[in-house]
Amino acid sequence: MTGATTHRVWRLGADVDTDALAPGHAMKHGIDVIARHCLEAVRPEFAREVRAGDVIVAGPNFGIGSSREQAAAVLVQLGVAAVIAPSYGGLYFRNAFNLGLLLLTCAEAESLKDGDRVVLDVAQPSVLAPEGRTLACEPVPDFLMDMVRAGGLMKQLRQRFGKERTQP
Amino acid sequence: MTASTTALPATPQTLAQKLIARACAREAVAVGEIVTCKVDMAMFHDSSGPRRLQPMLEELGAQIWDRSKIVLVMDHYVPERDDDSRRIVRIARDWARDQQLPHVYDSQGICHVVVPQHGHIRPGMLCVGGDSHSPTGGAFGAYMFGIGSTEMLGVVVSGQIWLRVPETIQMWWDGRLPAGVTAKDMMLHMLSRFGMNGGRYQAVEFCGPAVQALSMQERMTLSNMSAELGGQVGLIAPDATTSAFLAEAGAPAVDTAPWFTDEGADLTRHRFDASTLEPYVAAPHSPANAHGVSHYLGTPVDVAYIGACTGAKLEDLRAAAQVLHGHRVAAGVRLIVAPASLRDQERAREEGVLQSLLDAGAELYPTACGACSGYGDPMGDDITVISTTARNFKGRMGSPTAQVYLGSPYTVAAAALRGCVTDPREVLQ
Numbered sequence A: 001m002t003g004a005t006t007h008r009v010w011r012l013g014a015d016v017d018t019d020a021l022a023p024g025h026a027m028k029h030g031i032d033v034i035a036r037h038c039l040e041a042v043r044p045e046f047a048r049e050v051r052a053g054d055v056i057v058a059g060p061n062f063g064i065g066s067s068r069e070q071a072a073a074v075l076v077q078l079g080v081a082a083v084i085a086p087s088y089g090g091l092y093f094r095n096a097f098n099l100g101l102l103l104l105t106c107a108e109a110e111s112l113k114d115g116d117r118v119v120l121d122v123a124q125p126s127v128l129a130p131e132g133r134t135l136a137c138e139p140v141p142d143f144l145m146d147m148v149r150a151g152g153l154m155k156q157l158r159q160r161f162g163k164e165r166t167q168p
Numbered sequence B: 001m002t003a004s005t006t007a008l009p010a011t012p013q014t015l016a017q018k019l020i021a022r023a024c025a026r027e028a029v030a031v032g033e034i035v036t037c038k039v040d041m042a043m044f045h046d047s048s049g050p051r052r053l054q055p056m057l058e059e060l061g062a063q064i065w066d067r068s069k070i071v072l073v074m075d076h077y078v079p080e081r082d083d084d085s086r087r088i089v090r091i092a093r094d095w096a097r098d099q100q101l102p103h104v105y106d107s108q109g110i111c112h113v114v115v116p117q118h119g120h121i122r123p124g125m126l127c128v129g130g131d132s133h134s135p136t137g138g139a140f141g142a143y144m145f146g147i148g149s150t151e152m153l154g155v156v157v158s159g160q161i162w163l164r165v166p167e168t169i170q171m172w173w174d175g176r177l178p179a180g181v182t183a184k185d186m187m188l189h190m191l192s193r194f195g196m197n198g199g200r201y202q203a204v205e206f207c208g209p210a211v212q213a214l215s216m217q218e219r220m221t222l223s224n225m226s227a228e229l230g231g232q233v234g235l236i237a238p239d240a241t242t243s244a245f246l247a248e249a250g251a252p253a254v255d256t257a258p259w260f261t262d263e264g265a266d267l268t269r270h271r272f273d274a275s276t277l278e279p280y281v282a283a284p285h286s287p288a289n290a291h292g293v294s295h296y297l298g299t300p301v302d303v304a305y306i307g308a309c310t311g312a313k314l315e316d317l318r319a320a321a322q323v324l325h326g327h328r329v330a331a332g333v334r335l336i337v338a339p340a341s342l343r344d345q346e347r348a349r350e351e352g353v354l355q356s357l358l359d360a361g362a363e364l365y366p367t368a369c370g371a372c373s374g375y376g377d378p379m380g381d382d383i384t385v386i387s388t389t390a391r392n393f394k395g396r397m398g399s400p401t402a403q404v405y406l407g408s409p410y411t412v413a414a415a416a417l418r419g420c421v422t423d424p425r426e427v428l429q
Helices: A031-036 A070-077 A090-098 A142-150 A153-166 B015-023 B050-060 B083-098 B111-117 B134-140 B149-158 B183-194 B216-224 B240-248 B314-324 B342-351 B353-359 B409-418
Strands: A004-011 A055-057 A082-085 A102-105 A117-121 A126-128 A134-136 B034-038 B041-045 B070-074 B104-106 B126-129 B143-146 B160-164 B168-174 B203-207 B233-235 B268-273 B280-282 B290-292 B303-307 B334-338 B384-387 B403-406
Touching (some): A055 A117, A090 A153, B015 B034, B015 B143, B083 B104, B104 B111, B111 B216, B126 B134, B134 B216, B134 B240, B149 B160, B303 B409, B314 B342, B314 B353
Parallel strands (some): A082 A102, B041 B070, B203 B233, B384 B403
Antiparallel strands (some): B280 B290
């Protein structure tokens, strides 16, 4: 993800928890099935209507709750490009980057509306709102940004172990 | 005596900083630093563990860094109820055998209770768990936190993990808890005050005379629900209570002396008075939606659920039995008891605690995570549940239309007795 890109906003409220993102009753299934139930309790049409490249904008404490990383993997599966919120559950924050999902911490996220089109500048990082306002985001440490670019920790480990096997 | 052995650290350190410094082999660490730590123990269960780790390990062609430091617990999908759960548990059992894991607890109870009961978490350690309630380990003076499966894979192949050295938020409890008021009430009170991300993924530390007076199992309830407070860890400085519990668990002798927060260390302190605390209840659909029990008196309940790592240990079962002994639950109320571990269930049986609950009309459920997280036999539509579990998110225990209240085992038992939310102090014998 480089340069400025345009995205449609799905606006959610505060405290979106991991049970809402990956419901317990679906957890025994693979990620494709869990993804069909993503956010069904708060936004029933989301899983059906979300398109690759859309972004989620939410209130504080996005992803609070369980350690289940499927709650981040569903958004990768559904093609969500990034989540923009004022704060995150700490576990969710680690899980998202481990799976290559970009989380932007943005104090003014809640000023964005459902259906808005926003421009992300990941290098800054910042969000350009429809009326031309620029919303600053907290910097993302380089090693986490590398993880997002690589597509997650697993892809990084694959490179590392692949190399170790070819270099005796 | 050389200068190096007498030199004091330049600045006072918190317990969290001391634990992290040891794990990254440094004299001291500063808040905000990102460091790489060695992991002393990695725990995971059938849901977060083998079914996700095994295919990833195979794909990498990598090996476990140290089998002796891995603890596997089958607690989420046991007992197996359908083909999916049978498949998931079989993967865990086959993998444990193929990898010749030395520490496996299959259908013995919930990981956060079983692992400490076998002495795997000790003061000074840095541990990770594949479950959000892993901060339970902080009750033993270990820096233990939850991680997802992909990050666990990183630990399993490297034995290391990165950390940002956290600030410390001290919850200082003066006084002593009155009869019928528990660690669960302390936690629901703190949640009502600070909300579900009040811990900001920093280190929460519980201390003060009321915390020192708590038993090990009550301390575990506090540390467990640091997850709900949003802390990365929920630490309690270890003491003689910790040592005694670990000795009984068969752990090697431990040194508790180094593990405390220095006087003058930089931290935020919140103060509470345990002696004036009343029983607390959290209403749907958030543990932070909590008030004193008086706020909800008379709310009718259909199911009273005494289960989970944070609500069905031996002491929780004793508390419930203290309310229910010699009585029957109210007509039309289902009382479900799912002890947190087989060891706790056996002790409760020996003490007559289990019989008191059964005589009151309790249905005994398996010693597993069960309905707490929507596994096993989840809750149906439109029913009202009062539960000793940690979370009442919409849909977590089953149906999205189930209304789930949270309370201590005293409060849940009192609700079962009267058929509605009741102040347990009114019915305590």
